[in-house]
Amino acid sequence: MPPWKIPTPRATTLPTMSIVNFYAGGALDRAATRRRDPEWLQARLADPATRIVPYWRGRYLVGGDAEAPQPVWLNSGEGWWREHLTLDPVFLGLGREADGAEAAWFAIDLSGIEEPEAHRIIAGLGRFVELRALAMTIPAEAGHILAYARGLMGWHAKHRFCGVCGSPTAVEQAGHVRRCTNPDCATSHFPRSDPAVIMLVHDGGDRCLLGRQAQFLKGFYSTLAGFVEPGESLEDAVRREVMEEAGIEVTDVRYHSSQPWPFPSSLMLGFTARAVSLDIQVDHDELEDARWFDRDWIKAHKPSDDFRLSPPLSISRRLIDDWLAMG
Numbered sequence: 001m002p003p004w005k006i007p008t009p010r011a012t013t014l015p016t017m018s019i020v021n022f023y024a025g026g027a028l029d030r031a032a033t034r035r036r037d038p039e040w041l042q043a044r045l046a047d048p049a050t051r052i053v054p055y056w057r058g059r060y061l062v063g064g065d066a067e068a069p070q071p072v073w074l075n076s077g078e079g080w081w082r083e084h085l086t087l088d089p090v091f092l093g094l095g096r097e098a099d100g101a102e103a104a105w106f107a108i109d110l111s112g113i114e115e116p117e118a119h120r121i122i123a124g125l126g127r128f129v130e131l132r133a134l135a136m137t138i139p140a141e142a143g144h145i146l147a148y149a150r151g152l153m154g155w156h157a158k159h160r161f162c163g164v165c166g167s168p169t170a171v172e173q174a175g176h177v178r179r180c181t182n183p184d185c186a187t188s189h190f191p192r193s194d195p196a197v198i199m200l201v202h203d204g205g206d207r208c209l210l211g212r213q214a215q216f217l218k219g220f221y222s223t224l225a226g227f228v229e230p231g232e233s234l235e236d237a238v239r240r241e242v243m244e245e246a247g248i249e250v251t252d253v254r255y256h257s258s259q260p261w262p263f264p265s266s267l268m269l270g271f272t273a274r275a276v277s278l279d280i281q282v283d284h285d286e287l288e289d290a291r292w293f294d295r296d297w298i299k300a301h302k303p304s305d306d307f308r309l310s311p312p313l314s315i316s317r318r319l320i321d322d323w324l325a326m327g
Contacts, residue, residue, distance in 0.1 A: 019257035021137060021270075022313035026144030028093035028105060035091055035173040036161040045089060046106035048077030053092070056116050056128045060146055065128030068137045071146060072126050080121050086112040090152050090175030091143065107149035107175075109156070132263065135313050143313075146249065151262035152176075155191045158264075162187055183211050193260070193267040197237045198225035200272045200319035201250055201291065208323055209246060209275065211282075212289035219305040221293075223316045225268070238271050246290045247281025250274060256322070259315035270315045272323070295327050 034040055044050050052074040054061045062069035074081070085108060092105040116122050131146050134178045138146075152175060159178050162169050167182035180187045200223050201209040203247060210221040226241035228234060235253045242250050250273035282290050298320075301307055310316035 008133040019318075020140075021257055021259035021315050022140060022320055023143050023260045024258065024263070025140065026148065027141060028095050028145065028148070030093040030133075031091075034094075035176050040075060041091060041174055042324040044091075045106065046077055047104065048075055049097075049101065050076035050104045050106065051095070052076050052089075053105065053145060054116075054122075055107055055109050055111070055112045055149055055153050057112070058150070058154075059128035059130050061116075061126050061130050061135070062134060063123065065161045067124070069129060069134060071134070071142050076104075078121070080109065081108050084110050084113050084119075086110070087153075087156055088175065090149070090156075091101050092148060092152075106264050107153065109153055110253060135311070147260055149264045151193070151260065151265055152191055154264045156263060159189050162191070192265065194265055195228040195234070196225055196261075196266045196268055196269050197228060197234055197241060198223055198268050198315055198319065199238050199242065199250075199253075200256075200270075200323050201242055201246075201248060201275055202272065203275050203278060206295040206327055207292040208295070208298075208320070209242075209248060209280070209290060210293055210320075211246060211287045213286070214288040215289075217308075219303075219308045220310070221289075221291075221307060222314075223319050224287075224290075225316070227266075228269075234269055234271070238273055238297065242273065245283050245286045246279075247254070247279065247283075251276050252298065256319060257315065259318075261315075270319050274317065295324055299324060 054072065054074055061072040064070045087109040089106040089108050092107055095103055095105055097103055097199045110116055113119060117127055126277055129151055135143060156175070160169060161167065162180035162182065162185060164187045165180060165182050165185040167180050167185060169178035172179050176191065178189045209224065211224055212221050222241050224242055224245050226237065227239040238253045239250055242248050252274040254272050256270040260268060261268045279289050309320055
């Protein structure tokens with residue numbers, strides 16, 4: 001069986017959830033208590049049934065058809081990867097195979113290899129591709145696993161030294177903790193996600209507010225978004241960001257859904273909000289343009305260099321599509 005045909009865990013949790021965005025809703029049991037059991041972890045790493053997610057400088061190994069690449073999961077029992085690790089294997093969790101059997105999942109960082117696709121084992125299996133380029137072709141469960149792994153790997157790359165005293169940190173709990181090696185400090189550091197609000201602002205009728213940043217692709221318009229600041233509630237962040245970027249006052253802020261966004265470490269928290277004022281005053285340090293768009297016009301318009309919506313798998317698009325479906 002080709003490596004990319006190794007099944008992903010069955011998504012047993014998805015049917016019970018009302019709104020599940022891409023990169024979220026995974027079926028892996030994170031099995032946090034197992035992270036503290038080194039003997040159990042080593043036994044899983046020696047088990048041929050264990051699945052390995054190869055990671056290289058922000059990219060993942062994919063194989064199969066060039067038009068529809070699929071992730072390559074490696075078998076842990078091969079063991080060749082141990083001599084190339086830049087980080088101890090990171091335990092992701094436990095999944096169920098198609099036949100119901102349980103399997104452990106780990107991510108490994110092979111970034112120390114200069115040309116991984118030429119490696120004697122990897123050669124012929126596929127190529128390393130950035131996650132966002134795969135989102136339209138891979139199953140949702142695979143997307144969740146890759147986003148989960150990317151978030152952890154990115155965190156490790158930025159926390160090799162203690163933010164308290166500057167000493168090197170050491171990996172603990174199978175990659176879910178880094179502890180300062182200075183015994184007088186010994187601070188534990190945990191992976192973090194940066195909360196960001198993203199909101200569909202409407203006028204209470206048939207218009208919504210969309211904007212674009214200068215670096216967006218031509219014609220690309222999206223919902224407004226921004227990071228939550230210290231001491232701020234999510235609702236306060238929604239109101240502040242809309243006012244700062246577009247000069248619009250909003251009320252009736254309502255939670256919609258969320259999406260992990262590991263580029264590099266955000267958690268997008270989706271909301272809808274109703275505008276109290278309608279006169280747009282764009283902050284050109286934040287946005288290139290912002291406009292009110294009519295619901296029927298958006299539905300009728302075909303994507304072009306003048307106007308196109310967010311990518312289909314983004315929470316921005318989910319917010320827009322759900323609003324469009326209301327009228």
